[in-house]
Amino acid sequence: MSVTGPAGFRAAGVAAGIKASGDRDLALVVNDGPGQAAAGVFTTNKVKAAPVLWSRQVLQERRLRAVVLNSGGANACTGPEGFQDTHATAEKVAEVLGTGAIEVAVCSTGLIGERLPMDAVRSGVDAAARALDGSEQAATDAAHAVLTTDTKAKQATGQGEGWSIGGFVKGAGMLAPNLATMLSVLTTDAVIDGENLDKALRAATRVTFDRLDVDGGTSTNDTVLVLASGASGVEPSLAEFTALLTSVSQDLVRQLQADAEGATKAIDITVRGAASEADAVHIGRIIAEDNLVKTALFGSDPNWGRIAMALGRAEAEIDVDKLEIATNGVTLFAGGTKARDRAEADLSGRDIEIVVDLHLGEHEATILTTDLSHGYVEENSAYSS
Amino acid sequence: MSVTGPAGFRAAGVAAGIKASGDRDLALVVNDGPGQAAAGVFTTNKVKAAPVLWSRQVLQERRLRAVVLNSGGANACTGPEGFQDTHATAEKVAEVLGTGAIEVAVCSTGLIGERLPMDAVRSGVDAAARALDGSEQAATDAAHAVLTTDTKAKQATGQGEGWSIGGFVKGAGMLAPNLATMLSVLTTDAVIDGENLDKALRAATRVTFDRLDVDGGTSTNDTVLVLASGASGVEPSLAEFTALLTSVSQDLVRQLQADAEGATKAIDITVRGAASEADAVHIGRIIAEDNLVKTALFGSDPNWGRIAMALGRAEAEIDVDKLEIATNGVTLFAGGTKARDRAEADLSGRDIEIVVDLHLGEHEATILTTDLSHGYVEENSAYSS
Numbered sequence: 223m224s225v226t227g228p229a230g231f232r233a234a235g236v237a238a239g240i241k242a243s244g245d246r247d248l249a250l251v252v253n254d255g256p257g258q259a260a261a262g263v264f265t266t267n268k269v270k271a272a273p274v275l276w277s278r279q280v281l282q283e284r285r286l287r288a289v290v291l292n293s294g295g296a297n298a299c300t301g302p303e304g305f306q307d308t309h310a311t312a313e314k315v316a317e318v319l320g321t322g323a324i325e326v327a328v329c330s331t332g333l334i335g336e337r338l339p340m341d342a343v344r345s346g347v348d349a350a351a352r353a354l355d356g357s358e359q360a361a362t363d364a365a366h367a368v369l370t371t372d373t374k375a376k377q378a379t380g381q382g383e384g385w386s387i388g389g390f391v392k393g394a395g396m397l398a399p400n401l402a403t404m405l406s407v408l409t410t411d412a413v414i415d416g417e418n419l420d421k422a423l424r425a426a427t428r429v430t431f432d433r434l435d436v437d438g439g440t441s442t443n444d445t446v447l448v449l450a451s452g453a454s455g456v457e458p459s460l461a462e463f464t465a466l467l468t469s470v471s472q473d474l475v476r477q478l479q480a481d482a483e484g485a486t487k488a489i490d491i492t493v494r495g496a497a498s499e500a501d502a503v504h505i506g507r508i509i510a511e512d513n514l515v516k517t518a519l520f521g522s523d524p525n526w527g528r529i530a531m532a533l534g535r536a537e538a539e540i541d542v543d544k545l546e547i548a549t550n551g552v553t554l555f556a557g558g559t560k561a562r563d564r565a566e567a568d569l570s571g572r573d574i575e576i577v578v579d580l581h582l583g584e585h586e587a588t589i590l591t592t593d594l595s596h597g598y599v600e601e602n603s604a605y606s607s
Numbered sequence: 608m609s610v611t612g613p614a615g616f617r618a619a620g621v622a623a624g625i626k627a628s629g630d631r632d633l634a635l636v637v638n639d640g641p642g643q644a645a646a647g648v649f650t651t652n653k654v655k656a657a658p659v660l661w662s663r664q665v666l667q668e669r670r671l672r673a674v675v676l677n678s679g680g681a682n683a684c685t686g687p688e689g690f691q692d693t694h695a696t697a698e699k700v701a702e703v704l705g706t707g708a709i710e711v712a713v714c715s716t717g718l719i720g721e722r723l724p725m726d727a728v729r730s731g732v733d734a735a736a737r738a739l740d741g742s743e744q745a746a747t748d749a750a751h752a753v754l755t756t757d758t759k760a761k762q763a764t765g766q767g768e769g770w771s772i773g774g775f776v777k778g779a780g781m782l783a784p785n786l787a788t789m790l791s792v793l794t795t796d797a798v799i800d801g802e803n804l805d806k807a808l809r810a811a812t813r814v815t816f817d818r819l820d821v822d823g824g825t826s827t828n829d830t831v832l833v834l835a836s837g838a839s840g841v842e843p844s845l846a847e848f849t850a851l852l853t854s855v856s857q858d859l860v861r862q863l864q865a866d867a868e869g870a871t872k873a874i875d876i877t878v879r880g881a882a883s884e885a886d887a888v889h890i891g892r893i894i895a896e897d898n899l900v901k902t903a904l905f906g907s908d909p910n911w912g913r914i915a916m917a918l919g920r921a922e923a924e925i926d927v928d929k930l931e932i933a934t935n936g937v938t939l940f941a942g943g944t945k946a947r948d949r950a951e952a953d954l955s956g957r958d959i960e961i962v963v964d965l966h967l968g969e970h971e972a973t974i975l976t977t978d979l980s981h982g983y984v985e986e987n988s989a990y991s992s
Contacts, residue, residue, distance in 0.1 A: 267920055268918075268920070268925045268927070269918070298912065303944070304944070334915060335911065335940065437898045438897070440919070442915070442916050512823070513822045513983075513987070517984050517987035517988040521988030526720065527681070527684060528719070530684050530719060531652065531719060533653075533654070534653040534825070534827060535651075536653070540654070555720065558684070558687070559684060559686030559688065559689070560684070560721070564720075595988075596981055596985075598902070599979060599980065599981055602899055602906075603902040603908070
């Protein structure tokens with residue numbers, strides 16, 4: 223059911239003619255209330271797309287009536303005219319819904335540097351408004367309309383006691399997506415105010431979207447939004463709400479990892495025994511982004527020397543003599559030297575688990591990544607995206 | 608002539624049986640004086656190979672009689688036993704040359720995590736000592752003996768007035784080599800003391816080896832050594848010496864860039880108008896290491912949106928409205944939006960020049976890199992190295 227699962231939401235996904243392919247390319251998610259609390263987190267990239275600048279601004283009110291999303295163009299690096307296009311899109315949605323533009327967030331994904339075809343966007347908004355519906359199909363149509371190089375729609379739901387969370391996502395990461403954009407819209411019918419919604423969203427994304435790192439790239443458009451209708455009439459505790467939001471977010475992140483461009487492996491890198499959680503995340507990311515590690519794993523090679531090389535670049539405390547490196551349960555490096563022959567670690571399957579134990583403290587983190595394959599090179603060299 | 612070009616040096620490269628292939632795998636470079644000043648710069652990786660730990664230690668004296676180098680094994684992550692192997696190698700060289708181990712630097716390259724076959728190393732040192740010779744062939748043999756996945760030996764020379772500099776290199780970078788190791792030995796017959804040699808080497812490597820970034824990896828073994836015999840009797844000014852050392856180093860770096868694994872493009876990224884040189888270097892590296900930029904360039908695609916995305920991740924001052932991005936002389940992005948159609952920039956040739964002008968200051972730097980190709984993925988996934 224994804225975004226229409228929670229009571230109080232309708233959605234639509236239509237083919238507006240933004241994409242040359244004629245595929246669905248414009249989605250609308252509407253919160254019919256009674257509540258309209260909302261929160262958002264956005265890319266840390268210094269080059270921010272027009273829709274990010276707009277949505278960040280309107281989210282200061284922590285209220286949203288609707289989100290409009292398009293694929294087929296990122297509307298990034300498009301100057302003041304691009305910002306006006308985003309504003310005009312929000313105005314158009316506000317008009318058809320009888321609300322103000324300040325209650326409409328905008329998300330875009332696709333090629334950087336090109337203006338959007340605004341006639342298509344406007345007529346697409348009209349078509350989407352007519353198609354708005356609380357059905358499962360409508361949510362799936364919306365989830366499809368935001369895809370770019372994704373091979374499938376990615377949706378998830380979570381059930382509380384008398385309330386629920388739903389959401390969809392496209393792309394491949396929060397701080398390190400593999401293509402132009404990672405966009406996610408989450409909905410809930412729980413009763414929760416904007417401030418708590420913001421707290422819950424930051425807590426959830428910090429340990430889910432923020433820990434997926436496919437190729438170190440951070441998009442100009444990354445956005446995660448959550449909208450709360452309060453239609454269930456149930457007010458969960460903040461802890462309870464945050465836990466379910468984290469669980470639904472993680473479900474979506476696993477789907478991003480599985481569908482990342484060219485990926486043949488789903489790799490979990492756990493760094494434990496770190497002096498701080500920040501060290502653990504940093505070291506995990508350094509390993510996840512290392513092309514020599516990623517190509518070795520594409521070749522199913524437990525080449526722990528490359529993992530040691532990669533983590534040695536980290537700006538974090540490391541003691542080589544305490545360090546342990548294991549792949550798929552086999553400890554290959556310990557006590558400053560080789561522990562077991564790497565032939566003992568079988569990495570031929572799709573799922574690979576790397577555990578690095580620094581033995582320096584109590585903190586740990588897991589970064590999810592993928593391998594670097596011929597498919598990745600092919601997709602990203604043969605097509606502009 | 609490379610390392611034997613300057614007066615006072617002999618070299619050798621032999622097949623010691625360290626590599627299973629039977630190729631040359633052990634090199635010796637000897638300084639017959641009269642001077643023995645030396646300097647070295649080493650990897651910044653926190654995981655340092657045994658030969659790096661050893662050579663850094665002996666270089667504190669700023670004197671070297673000889674350098675022994677092996678391919679076929681990095682002797683990294685090999686614990687105290689690995690360090691003893693390096694020490695024993697230096698002792699063996701000292702014995703055959705009638706000097707002390709403290710005057711012998713050691714460099715190793717190859718797979719991380721395996722001990723060296725010390726019997727082969729020892730008999731190889733004997734064979735190399737017998738083959739020592741001041742000829743051009745001897746220098747070329749030495750340059751060949753350190754290669755791993757390199758496809759050719761890389762040597763350079765530079766001529767001062769009555770003095771000269773020679774050198775060889777293997778691998779692909781100083782702070783970001785593409786494989787296990789970048790090693791370089793430079794020689795000179797100029798009269799120069801250890802302190803000035805050290806200053807000149809740091810100045811030269813900072814703008815040459817340190818600005819090559821093939822894939823962001825920093826080896827456990829990276830080493831650049833320079834040995835001065837003083838045999839010419841000529842004492843150039845420090846500025847003159849530094850200039851020639853920089854020029855010879857840059858020649859070697861260009862050869863590394865050309866021979867990087869799987870590279871189909873030689874890419875120069877110039878960042879100008881930066882608030883500081885450090886910002887220019889940092890932004891150049893961020894672009895050079897971005898897989899979406901590298902795959903687009905492999906596909907000869909002037910996808911400047913990916914360059915904008917990559918540099919937006921930099922921890923440096925950036926003003927999108929002032930930013931300009933040009934590829935091969937065509938300005939594609941300026942004034943916050945698209946400047947020219949990217950079809951106008953032809954990137955089909957091997958050489959690609961990217962110029963990013965931040966318009967924020969007076970500083971600039973150029974980072975040399977390569978593309979991310981199927982060949983890179985193939986070499987690094989199909990073979991352990």
